[in-house]
Amino acid sequence: MIELKDVGKVYNASDGDHRALDHINLTIADGDMFGIIGESGAGKSTLVRHLNLLERPTEGRVIIDGVDITDFQGKELRELRASIGMIFQNFSLFQQRTVLQNVMFPLEIRREPKAQNAERAHELLRLVNLDDKAKRYPSELSGGQKQRVASARALANNPRYMLCDEATSALDSRTTMQVLDLLADINANLGVTMVLITHSLAVARRVCNRIAVIDSGHIVEEGTTDEVFTNPQSEVTRELLGWGSDSASDRADGGDSEGGER
Ligand SMILES: Nc1ncnc2c1ncn2[C@@H]1O[C@H](COP(=O)(O)OP(=O)(O)O)[C@@H](O)[C@H]1O
Ligand SMILES: [Mg+2]
Structure with a gap:
């Protein structure tokens, strides 16, 4: 609450x-x-x-x-x-990182093992139905897809709030x-x-x-x-x-x- x-x-x-x-x-x-x-x-x-x-x-x-x-x-x-996860109007994705690397970012900050992070990021991308775009860059995605990536990234730490x-x-x-x-x-x-x-x-x-x-x-x-x-x-x-x-x-x-x- x-x-x-x-x-x-x-x-x-x-x-x-x-x-x-x-x-x-x-x-x-x-x-x-x-x-x-x-x-x-x-x-x-x-x-x-x-x-x-x-x-x-x-x-x-x-x-x-x-x-x-x-x-x-x-x-x-x-x-x-x-x-607390957060998403914005302008998506705020890292343009130099792939979709997968964007979703992995919050996990990397916590210094978890890399392989585990990738696995978790793929899981999140499947949740938002974008695992097939894992290797793409944000500029290659539509607005809706970008917001789904941002949502996956916001969920990486299992937040209670978004x-x-x-x-x-x-x-x-x-x-x-x-x-x-x-x-x-x-x-x-x-x-x-x-x-x-x-x-x-x-x-x-x-x-x-x-x-x-x-x-x-x-x-x-x-x-x-x-x-x-x-x-x-x-x-x-x-x-x-x-x-x-x-x-x-x-x-x-x-x-x-x-x-x-x-
Ligand atoms: N960092 C800031 N410094 C000064 N004024 C600000 C700042 N952020 C927002 N404001 C002012 O506070 C008011 C509310 O802004 P904001 O919360 O962004 O509104 P909304 O999101 O509803 O459009 C506005 O008048 C805005 O100009
Ligand atoms: Mg506003």
């Missing part, structure tokens, strides 16, 4: 302080496929980077499995990062669905708790069981995916859903329960 308690983040920029997160309280339960939705600049990446301490909070605490990790350093920090920051935002819609289904599979079959950041409601709706909506550094709404999509509480969510404020008041008048896209 991941808990954020009253987390705040202020960046000190040349033109003054900028508050990116304000009083964030959030609980992500084991097994969740947790969506964090918001518009560009809302604070999504900042928020998720606090979960593996790529950013440190200005205020508040980050607690994982009951342990306050906020001040972790050195070995504790390295072990924490190893237990953070996905706009992982499908660079992909066309069909490829997006395939990558989402892979992530859902990893969640369901390997029991990896997923935190999925997206600006797309369709993406969140397809795979997430819970959703938080963030706007200007505030969580403005949180609930099950069904709750958020059928009965959005905040104006921001209604806008993201494409419900204008007029139609929102129509709905309130009619008291209907069949609003939204369903």
